[in-house]
Amino acid sequence: MRLEGKVAIITGGARGQGATEARMFAQEGAKVVIGDVRDELGMQVEAEIRELGGEAVYLHLDVTNADD
Secondary structure, eight states: OTTTTOEEEEETTTSHHHHHHHHHHHHTTOEEEEEESOHHHHHHHHHHHHHTTOEEEEEEOOTTOTTO
């Protein structure tokens, strides 16, 4: 696995290109942090990755908010 031992932080990871990247990075062995404002979709991507044996966590993240 090319990304084993790495951590990938994916903003906008709840759908579209971000979700695809999160899944691909996890398949390559990365631990994935999924950040997005779409909580339900983000948790679904996290669950999909975990069901396939990957490591992932979803966090609510609004990149337009400096406090996030």
